[in-house]
Each structure stands twice: as C-alpha cells, then as structure tokens.
Amino acid sequence: MSDGSALDHHSPYETPLHRDETAIAGMWLFLASEALLFGGLFLICLIYSHTRAGGWAEGVRHTNLAIGAANTLILITSSAVYTMAVEAGKRGDNRRVVRAGFGAAALGLTFLALKGGEWGQEFRENLFPGPHFALHGPDAGGAQLFYSFYFLATFLHGMHMVVGIGLILWICRKARHRAFSAAWNTPVDIVGLYWSFVDLVWMLLFPLLYLIGRA
Amino acid sequence: MSGTLDPTAPQRSYLWQDGTLRSWLLTRDHKRIALLYLGSITAFFALGSVGAALVRLQLLEPGGTILSDATYNRMFTMHGVVMVWLFLVPSIPVTLGNFLVPLMLGARDLAFPRLNLLSWYLFVASGLLVVYGLFRGGLETGWTFYTPLSSEYTEGRVLPVVLGVFLNGFSSIATGVNFIVSIHQLRAPGMGWYRLPLMLWALYATSVIFVLATPVLGITLLLLAFEHLFRVGVFDPSLGGDPLLFQQLFWFYSHPAVYIMILPGMGVVSEIVSTFCHKPVFGYRFVAWSSVSIAAIGFVVWGHHMFVAGTSLYSAIVFSMFSFFVSVPSAIKVFNWLGTMHGGSIRLDAPMLYAMGFIGLFTVGGLTGLFLASLAADVHLTQTYFVVAHFHYIMVGGMVSAYFGGLHYWWPKITGRMYPETWGRLAAGLIFFGFNLTFLPQFILGFEGMPRRYATYPAQFQVLNVLSSAGAGILAVAYALPLVYFTWSLFRGARAPDNPWRATGLEWRTASPPPVENFAETPVVTTYAYDYAELDGRAGPPGTAVGGPHV
Amino acid sequence: MTWLPEASAHAMRIDLLLAGLVVISLAVLGLVFGLMLLNILRFRAGRTTAIARAIAAHKSWRFEIVWTAVTLAIFFALFLWATQLYVVGFRPPAGAIQVYVTGKQWMWKVQYPGGQREINALHVPAGRPVQLLLTSEDVIHDFSIPVLRIKHDVLPGRYQSLWFTADRTGSFRFYCTQFCGLAHSRMTGTLTILSAADYAGWLNSTPASGSLAATGEALFIRSGCSGCHASSRYAPDAADTSRAPSMVGLYGSRVVLADGRAVVADAAFLHDSIVDAPRRPGASFATEMPSFRGVLSEDELAALVAYLQTLSPTLPPSAGN
Numbered sequence A: 001m002s003d004g005s006a007l008d009h010h011s012p013y014e015t016p017l018h019r020d021e022t023a024i025a026g027m028w029l030f031l032a033s034e035a036l037l038f039g040g041l042f043l044i045c046l047i048y049s050h051t052r053a054g055g056w057a058e059g060v061r062h063t064n065l066a067i068g069a070a071n072t073l074i075l076i077t078s079s080a081v082y083t084m085a086v087e088a089g090k091r092g093d094n095r096r097v098v099r100a101g102f103g104a105a106a107l108g109l110t111f112l113a114l115k116g117g118e119w120g121q122e123f124r125e126n127l128f129p130g131p132h133f134a135l136h137g138p139d140a141g142g143a144q145l146f147y148s149f150y151f152l153a154t155f156l157h158g159m160h161m162v163v164g165i166g167l168i169l170w171i172c173r174k175a176r177h178r179a180f181s182a183a184w185n186t187p188v189d190i191v192g193l194y195w196s197f198v199d200l201v202w203m204l205l206f207p208l209l210y211l212i213g214r215a
Numbered sequence B: 001m002s003g004t005l006d007p008t009a010p011q012r013s014y015l016w017q018d019g020t021l022r023s024w025l026l027t028r029d030h031k032r033i034a035l036l037y038l039g040s041i042t043a044f045f046a047l048g049s050v051g052a053a054l055v056r057l058q059l060l061e062p063g064g065t066i067l068s069d070a071t072y073n074r075m076f077t078m079h080g081v082v083m084v085w086l087f088l089v090p091s092i093p094v095t096l097g098n099f100l101v102p103l104m105l106g107a108r109d110l111a112f113p114r115l116n117l118l119s120w121y122l123f124v125a126s127g128l129l130v131v132y133g134l135f136r137g138g139l140e141t142g143w144t145f146y147t148p149l150s151s152e153y154t155e156g157r158v159l160p161v162v163l164g165v166f167l168n169g170f171s172s173i174a175t176g177v178n179f180i181v182s183i184h185q186l187r188a189p190g191m192g193w194y195r196l197p198l199m200l201w202a203l204y205a206t207s208v209i210f211v212l213a214t215p216v217l218g219i220t221l222l223l224l225a226f227e228h229l230f231r232v233g234v235f236d237p238s239l240g241g242d243p244l245l246f247q248q249l250f251w252f253y254s255h256p257a258v259y260i261m262i263l264p265g266m267g268v269v270s271e272i273v274s275t276f277c278h279k280p281v282f283g284y285r286f287v288a289w290s291s292v293s294i295a296a297i298g299f300v301v302w303g304h305h306m307f308v309a310g311t312s313l314y315s316a317i318v319f320s321m322f323s324f325f326v327s328v329p330s331a332i333k334v335f336n337w338l339g340t341m342h343g344g345s346i347r348l349d350a351p352m353l354y355a356m357g358f359i360g361l362f363t364v365g366g367l368t369g370l371f372l373a374s375l376a377a378d379v380h381l382t383q384t385y386f387v388v389a390h391f392h393y394i395m396v397g398g399m400v401s402a403y404f405g406g407l408h409y410w411w412p413k414i415t416g417r418m419y420p421e422t423w424g425r426l427a428a429g430l431i432f433f434g435f436n437l438t439f440l441p442q443f444i445l446g447f448e449g450m451p452r453r454y455a456t457y458p459a460q461f462q463v464l465n466v467l468s469s470a471g472a473g474i475l476a477v478a479y480a481l482p483l484v485y486f487t488w489s490l491f492r493g494a495r496a497p498d499n500p501w502r503a504t505g506l507e508w509r510t511a512s513p514p515p516v517e518n519f520a521e522t523p524v525v526t527t528y529a530y531d532y533a534e535l536d537g538r539a540g541p542p543g544t545a546v547g548g549p550h551v
Numbered sequence C: 001m002t003w004l005p006e007a008s009a010h011a012m013r014i015d016l017l018l019a020g021l022v023v024i025s026l027a028v029l030g031l032v033f034g035l036m037l038l039n040i041l042r043f044r045a046g047r048t049t050a051i052a053r054a055i056a057a058h059k060s061w062r063f064e065i066v067w068t069a070v071t072l073a074i075f076f077a078l079f080l081w082a083t084q085l086y087v088v089g090f091r092p093p094a095g096a097i098q099v100y101v102t103g104k105q106w107m108w109k110v111q112y113p114g115g116q117r118e119i120n121a122l123h124v125p126a127g128r129p130v131q132l133l134l135t136s137e138d139v140i141h142d143f144s145i146p147v148l149r150i151k152h153d154v155l156p157g158r159y160q161s162l163w164f165t166a167d168r169t170g171s172f173r174f175y176c177t178q179f180c181g182l183a184h185s186r187m188t189g190t191l192t193i194l195s196a197a198d199y200a201g202w203l204n205s206t207p208a209s210g211s212l213a214a215t216g217e218a219l220f221i222r223s224g225c226s227g228c229h230a231s232s233r234y235a236p237d238a239a240d241t242s243r244a245p246s247m248v249g250l251y252g253s254r255v256v257l258a259d260g261r262a263v264v265a266d267a268a269f270l271h272d273s274i275v276d277a278p279r280r281p282g283a284s285f286a287t288e289m290p291s292f293r294g295v296l297s298e299d300e301l302a303a304l305v306a307y308l309q310t311l312s313p314t315l316p317p318s319a320g321n
C-alpha cells in the first residue's frame, strides 16, 4: 500500500476507492485462512478434552485463572481502544490515531508481559511437557497432552500478537507523518480487522485453556 | 483505467523493459514473477526427476544392489516431497496462472503485486529449507510424514523439511488470496462471471482450496514439529497421543491438494480444446461449475486414504460414497470436452496433442481412482504399486501433460517466439508413449501385490519392473526435448504474431510479448468467452494481428 | 511370473469385483478414445465447411443430464457392490482361531493359543476361520496377504483384527505394506496354509512353553490384577465387584462406557483396557486402575487377553488348544 491517495501508473486499480476495497477483501480472505489455522488446533483440543477428559481437566486446573481472566479483559479493552483509532482515522484525525494506537499497543504489550510471567511460572513448576513433568498419577498423560496444546496455542497466539503490535506501531508512525485523511485511511481499518481477529482467537482460547473442566 | 499512458507511444515488452538483475529480483510485474517461478519450478522438477531416476534404477534388480535401503528410502521421500510441494502444487497456478490471470481479466496486474513477489521469495526460501533438510541428513518418511515414524523413530531431518513445507503453504495462500481478489475485483468492463474463460474458473476453485486447506496442513506440521522437538505426545501413542489423528489432519489437506494438482490442468485443457476446435466449449456452465463442485466435495473425501487404517466402518462407507460423488464432475468435464470436439474444426498442433493426452491419461487415472474408492477393492490394492500408478496417471500423465500443453500454447505470448512445431508434436507423442510404458505395468504389479516404498522385492516382479524402468528412460528423453527446443526458440524461433492460434481470450488481443502494462487500452468485453463468430468477423485470416500495438 | 492365485472364497469375490471394474473401465476408455478418434477423423480442420455454430448451450442440457445420470447410476452400483464385500471384514465369526501377531521394526512375531511362537511365518489350517489380532510395538505397520486379498494397518498400542477362511493349501508371501523405516521392504514372511490334519500335526511338533492362556493366568496373578478383579469362575467371590469389574463373563459381553457408547468387549477392547483403563459411568470402585502402558510387553498382553477369554463360559474358549 503506497501512501497517499495517488495511484502510480503500474498499479492495477481503477480508482483509489477500488484499491482500498480490494485491500480489505484481501485481508478478509487472509483472515479466513488464519481461522482455519486455529480451527484445526481448536478441533484437536475439543476432541482431546473429550476423549482424555480426566487429564485435560487436571491440566486446566493448573492454569492460572487470574492471569488468564485479566489478560482477557486487557485484550478486549485493547480492541476497544483500537476502534477509537479507526474512528479517528475516518475523520482524518491523525493525532487521535496515534494516541489510540499507542494505547492499544501498550495494552497488547501488557498482555504479552503477563503471558510471559505466566509461562515463567509454569516453567518453574515444571508444567512444560517432558520427562520432568510435574503432574503424576493416572491422568498425567492427559495433562501432558493438555500442556502441549496450551504451550503451542499460546505461542502461536503470542506470535500473532507480536505481529499485530508491530502493525499498530507502523500505523502510529504513519499517522505521526499525517498520512491519513478522511479520504484515505484504509491501513487503519485493515490493521483493525487483524487486531480484532487476534482478540477473537483469544476469546476462544480462554475458555478452552482455562475454563472447560475446571469445575 | 486512468489515462496516465500515452497510447501512441510505442510500448516496450515486459521482457526487455529493464534488463538488470535487480529489476528482475525486485519486479512487481506479474509476468516477470511468473518467469521467476518458471525458472525455480523447472529446477525443482529436475531435482525430483533425479530422485525418480534413481528409484527406477534401483528397481531394475530385485536385490537392490545400486542404493542402500536407507538411500532408496531417502530418494523416494525426496522425490515425493519435491514433486508435490515444489513442483506440481505450484506448477500451473504460479507460472501460467500468474502470467495469465491479469491478461485474461484485462487488468494491468494482480490485485497485490507486492504480495505476489513476496510469495515467490517465500517459495524459494521454503524450497531451500526443504533441499537443505533433504541433503544434509535426508529424510525417510515418505511424503506423508506418518507419525510416530516421523516424530519418534526417524533419524532424518524432519524439522527443516517440515518447516519448509509449512512456509511453502504461506506462499500458496498468498497466491490464492491474490487470485481470488483479482478475479473478484479486476475484471475488465463487461466481463461478467459467465464470460470468464474456463481457465479462470479453474484457478478460482484452486485458490479456494489454497486458502482453506493449506492452513490445516500448516497447523498439523507445526504440531508434528512440536512433538518431534520436545518429545511430547500429540500423535505418538506411547506418549498418550493418537497416530490416526495425524493421518486425518494430513489428508484433510492432502486430498483437496490433489485437486489443486488437477483443476488448473483442466482449465488449461478447456482453453486448448476450444481453441484448436475453433468452437465454444460445450456446456460452458457445466464445466465452470464442475470446477467449483470438485473443490467443494473434495473437502469431504479425505477418509478414503484410510480404509485399512483402523477407522470405523461407518466413516469408511461415508467416505467411499463421497469419493464416487466427487468423480461425477470430472466425468462431466471429460464428456464436455468430447462434445466440444464434435462438429469443431480440429487442428492437431502440439498443444492439442498434449490436451488429448491429458484427456486419455486422466481418464485412466480417474477410473483407477474408482477402483480405490471401492472399499473392498481398495483393501487389496492400497499401499501397492496400483496406487502409485493411479496417481502418476493423474499427476504426470494428466497434470504434467496439461502443464506442457499450456506452456506450448502460451509460449508465443510469453516469449514472442514460436517453437518448432514438428519437435513439439514429436515430444508430445514420445511423452505419451514413454509414460504408458512406465506406469501401465505398475497396475499389474499392484494387483500382484507388490507393495510400494520397497527398496527390494521378490524376483517374480522383475520383468514388469524392468519394463517400467525402460519407460522412465524414454520419459527422461521426452522431458528433456522441450527444454532444448524451448531454449533454442528463445533465440532462434520465428517471431510470434499476436494471436497465432486464432484464439478468443483477451490475452491474445495484446502484443506478443505483452507490454509492461499489458494493454495499451483497457479492453472492453462485449460477448461471452469463446465467441469465434465475433473473432472471425473482427480478424482476417490467421496470422494477422488483432488489436494492440506492436513491439 | 504367474497370475496371483486366489486362496479363499473371499479372494474370488474380490477378483470378480475387480473384473467388473476393469470391464466398465475398458468400456469407458473405449468410448473416450473412440470418440476422440472419430471426431478427429470427421472434423479435421479443412474438412468441415460451415463454421456456423451458434450458441450450443441451450441444446446441451439434455446431454448433460443423460451422462450425469448414467454415471451416477453406475457409480452407485459399484459403491454398493464394493461396500458389501468390505463389511464382512468387520464381522469375524465367533469360533475363529485367534492368532496374535505383533509387528516390530522389522519383523513379525506370531503367537498361537497353544503357546507356539514363530517369526515371519504364519501357519493356518484350510477350511477354518482364523482371526489375526494385530498390534505393533513401535510404528505403524501393515499386514498384507495378497493371496487372500486382505490387509490391515497395525497400530502401536491397540488391537486390529483381520480374519479369513483359507480354502487351498500352499505357501504364499505376506508383506508389511505400511512404510515403517529402514528395512520396510524386508519385513515379509511366509503364510503356510495346511490341511486340518497337517495343521494339528504342525501344532504338536512345534515346541510351546505352556498354552497362552496358562501364561496369561500366571501373569494375571503376578502383575497384581487378581488383587482387584474377580477372576475365578466358580469361587464364592466371582461376583465381587467392589474394587474393580469382574473378569468373569466379561469377554463377549456389552459394556457401556462413560460417554454412553455401548461396545462389545472383544479382544481389542480387553487389550486397550489393560493399557488404558476405560471410564465407566458412575463407576464406584474402591481403586483406580493404573495404566499398564509400557509395563507389560505386547507378548504378555496377548497372553492376558487369551486368558481373560477363557473366563467367559458362554463362549467356547479360543479353539486350537
């Protein structure tokens, strides 16, 4: 996406509007693809939380519900804050875009920091699957399985968070240079789509990793 | 389009616009990216072929004296992985597709030119990773990576190969997104959905599979890598996992992927058959929608790879039934191509010979697919050379023929040069003959019970194996031929007119090779695709230029 | 090279199916190649005169419907034919001889109910149903017997079943057909089909270390199973299920699992339950069964399963001993 609303003459679009619609369509399609990436993971999780219910529940009981819940709130807030950036972008208000963008990014970083702390704690408690796994007893196998998924899913989601925060900061930089106007603010929208998607994935991960079977 | 161009100024072709290496490596022009892809997949085809050559050499002797068991296993794994992900899955979409989608749409480029370039870099990176893994240590799991062999019991380099294939998936997704959005957004004025060339319908269906199936393979491979790296049980039963789960997920991608490996070929064949019969495709809408329904039904037949794997009776029956359903649209296509030939004005140029080779060999492959979809028959035939023959008939006899046919057909457009016609026909005939000699004996071998992936075999199978290897030798020569005369034609070939075949697509309305911005003036579509009456009215006898400025 | 023989009635039925498929395929191929040839002969460029072909789309409907319908009908018939031959594989007859086969990189270990063992060889009598109980100690293998036209994957940690009734004597090859690593192509063996009398003679002349069930009984006590599970058929505690389900009469009965599914307790069920105890609804046993995964070898599991089968009085204990 070259900045400004001018089209260079090799670009395949008729009008700037045409280009922006195209970009948004592309993002939706990409997110559909991403949804299937996580979809596969969710599906396996659901299967195992059923067939290995005992171990699964034991694993769930050892996750840190407080941090998980706090992170959920933080991420929702972050999404909400970013919506303000999108709104500001529509009005061409670059200063607001920067402010809301930084807010959303800061919340995202908080999420990552908390998540990191949680991981550290789990590593210390030997909850990472492997020969030194902390939980024993008849359900230990299922619990290990749970933690395999826990770490893979949170890692994958974390990577998406990192990319998302990077994108938001990129938007902030552009806005600092007054790149957006009421006529042209598609990148703000597109990053918003992506950020909501990352948020949504967490909304599904949270019950799966912290709630199901906790009783 | 916005009138930033001066239509009167002579346009330079995309090939010679700027000849520096840098301009090629940083290009955003879909035509140049197509050529970059063409170069890379040709290299990978050669690499995979060397694997096939070694496999066929080893199988000359029952005792396996040429390669050790370990090397043999690595060779067929390398052959399968390279041929599937680095050659056949990308083949038509990334070369002909990249080149033609904007031209057929009447657009200046794909919707996301930079993403297109990125996808090429991802492809090259993934290829290098895979090659690194396959040659520094090697891998012996087959292209299917079944667990727990691949996660716990292999000495091979699972990680680089699996990560390479994972990355390759993102390259495919990028291409798929680009095609879908382009077809939705960049159609020339007047080009409704039912005026699209059938090639675009096929590529559209292919792209849907790219976008929706590839991520599932991605997550599966990530899980496999995770399990291999940390020895945790997802798929390994001794660690509490489920080995069948891997197979389910793998085939959930890989069955739709086999349609990625055939739909574009069907698209190409539809174009060629219509052009060389000088007649609209019979049952246009049926052919168009059959592409879409193959893509859709293709998502629910993956279980037919697991009829003896230990899944439930119920699922086997359902998957068998859907496998028959998914064959119906293929049948529709075959019959419609035959219907197109009826009453046409048939010319047997090289592309048409390839297309007819496709129709015949694909039918053989498809019919033997029905043997495998028939439950009780599959129990006997699965995991034998019958399966090997089945998929080579479709993928090599079918798709590779279509790919070669497409290359010949659009070669004048791509390079602005004609290839030597006699040599083209000769190569087409030789490929057809060599191919059948290689793979027909394998059906019998499979029925006799010879298992696949065997480095050694009982002596009673030797005769048929020698026949098969001899055929591979002929194939090797036949595939080398086009390489030679295409290279020759690049420098010595006759100049190609804009529309050498008297074909109808928009791509033939611009110069050969096309100028950088494809069309001097945005074309306007006024009739359905394959309207030869209109074409004949507009143009004179063949060879005369039609529209568009000259180089 | 000789044509692959058929060593069972099932094999003959499969060959009939294959012959049917070949005939249909040849007919279709004849049609496709024939039409291509005819079209080329009749419609070569230059031969035809008028190129006035208006939009054929409207007239094409009738053709489309006809060939789609015909194709569907043929497909459906094929589907029914093939499925019906497949279903029998899931229904082993009750009185079958049970032979335990364990795959291991890269060999096949075979155990008979009488305690005989062999490697890469399998002896069976003609005329009697035989059921193979297949499992693996490492990766996935596949047990394939071309002369009988059957095969099945062999998965680690669970039982799969393959059954047949051979009807001609002779020696034939069996293969491993699922890629299992380095020496996959050398994981083959010989199936010997004997007449009933020869089979009995072979069993007698092959040394055996006690019948499989006897080995299993010893294991049942040594591994501590008897501490919780009631097992003796006639003792007063035969119905004691306070600590764990009774083993008496378990084999062949219907068991309801925690997720509501009802399954028949066959050999595979017994094997899998020892490795990983299943959950039963409202189970109120005093003890929780540990997993025996990795504790008992597949040989020992086979012996235990054979022993548990003898505790079901309604069914004849596996024949052959």
Ligand code: HEA
Pocket: B144, B258, B259, B261, B262, B304, B305, B323, B324, B326, B327, B328, B330, B331, B332, B334, B335, B362, B363, B364, B365, B366, B367, B369, B370, B372, B373, B374, B378, B381, B382, B383, B387, B390, B391, B394, B395, B399, C024, C028, C032, C070, C071, C074, C075
């Ligand atoms: C491009 C690739 C491609 C394509 C298009 C297909 C198409 C089909 N395949 Fe194939 N298949 C593979 C590639 C492909 N396959 C590969 C790679 C494997 C092995 C993987 C591995 O294990 O390594 C495989 C394996 C495979 C199996 C599993 C075998 C086994 O391992 O046991 C089965 C089973 O059902 C199957 C079935 C089919 C069917 C029913 C079709 C159908 O779509 C075919 C439809 C076409 C026709 C039927 C022909 C045209 C029809 C007519 C002219 C109509 C007239 C006919 C009648 C009236 C009868 N295939």
Ligand code: HEA
Pocket: B046, B049, B050, B052, B053, B054, B055, B056, B076, B077, B079, B080, B081, B083, B084, B088, B141, B142, B143, B144, B388, B392, B395, B396, B400, B438, B452, B453, B454, B455, B472, B473, B475, B476, B479
């Ligand atoms: C997708 C595309 C594709 C293509 C194009 C091919 C092309 C060929 N394939 Fe391949 N094949 C697969 C996909 C493909 N294959 C897959 C997916 C498998 C399964 C792998 C697995 O089990 O995991 C397989 C497996 C496979 C086997 C079974 C191996 C086994 O199970 O043990 C065999 C055996 O004959 C074979 C042969 C061939 C041959 C002869 C060709 C020919 O068409 C190739 C023609 C080329 C040549 C014959 C050589 C050309 C020569 C040179 C370039 C230079 C000369 C080099 C030297 C002299 C060293 N293939």
Ligand code: CUA
Pocket: C103, C106, C140, C141, C142, C176, C177, C178, C179, C180, C181, C184, C185, C187
């Ligand atoms: Cu065991 Cu192949």
Ligand SMILES: [Cu+2]
Pocket: B254, B255, B258, B301, B302, B304, B305
């Ligand atoms: Cu398939």
